[in-house]
Amino acid sequence: MSKKIKDTFIIGDVHGCYHTLMDLVKKLPKKANLIFVGDLCDRGNFSKDVIEFVIENDYLCVKGNHEYFMQTYIQNAISKKDMSSKWATMSGWGGKQTILSYMNETKLLKKHLKWIENLPLYLEVKNYFITHGFGLPYYKRRDEKYLHSLFLNRIDDTLNMKDWENFKEYKAVNIFGHCNFNEVLRGKNYICIDTGCCYGNKLSAISLKTLNTVEQKTDKRDI
Numbered sequence: 001m002s003k004k005i006k007d008t009f010i011i012g013d014v015h016g017c018y019h020t021l022m023d024l025v026k027k028l029p030k031k032a033n034l035i036f037v038g039d040l041c042d043r044g045n046f047s048k049d050v051i052e053f054v055i056e057n058d059y060l061c062v063k064g065n066h067e068y069f070m071q072t073y074i075q076n077a078i079s080k081k082d083m084s085s086k087w088a089t090m091s092g093w094g095g096k097q098t099i100l101s102y103m104n105e106t107k108l109l110k111k112h113l114k115w116i117e118n119l120p121l122y123l124e125v126k127n128y129f130i131t132h133g134f135g136l137p138y139y140k141r142r143d144e145k146y147l148h149s150l151f152l153n154r155i156d157d158t159l160n161m162k163d164w165e166n167f168k169e170y171k172a173v174n175i176f177g178h179c180n181f182n183e184v185l186r187g188k189n190y191i192c193i194d195t196g197c198c199y200g201n202k203l204s205a206i207s208l209k210t211l212n213t214v215e216q217k218t219d220k221r222d223i
């Protein structure tokens with residue numbers, strides 16, 4: 001008897017857009033495996049609910065730069081010990097919405113921070129290399145710990161977009177988020193799936209079986 005193999009979908013930067021995520025998930029096969037490219041939190045209004053959903057369903061996720069910010073700054077910001085971080089004060093960073101979503105939720109916050117602390121910086125599923133930012137420059141050295149923070153960072157700190165084509169010899173296909181485009185961006189061996197959900201565009205998921213995308217327009221309640 002052949003067992004039907006479950007499909008896996010990779011989901012782009014959710015950024016606290018819980019309603020949009022729920023609507024997207026409804027469009028996916030019921031028992032699909034989901035993997036998130038990080039940046040579950042910040043900017044949108046429901047970071048706590050997004051993270052709780054991912055934890056409770058035991059979905060895999062890589063750590064984004066916004067999980068790193070949250071892990072670093074939220075405890076001091078919530079206890080009002082130190083509200084001065086750019087994460088907590090600058091609207092572009094979006095930490096303020098995350099802080100609000102955890103008001104009076106100390107226990108849940110503790111659980112979520114512990115989960116964030118242990119998130120991997122990359123995942124590999126068959127030939128897919130899943131990272132938060134563009135990861136191919138680090139692919140060969142992916143297990144060298146000193147490079148790990150770079151997986152979190154903006155690609156424009158290290159490479160121009162035109163350099164994204166410079167890694168064609170790799171068999172790995174890098175699926176990542178972090179840089180938002182209006183549509184899913186497909187290169188020879190990379191796919192960027194951040195479609196700017198928190199900016200009012202849409203949230204995208206990509207099937208590893210077919211490489212087709214499933215999309216959901218941003219729910220206005222989320223931003």
Ligand SMILES: [Mn+2]
Pocket residue numbers: 013015039064066177178179194
């Ligand atoms: Mn992001």
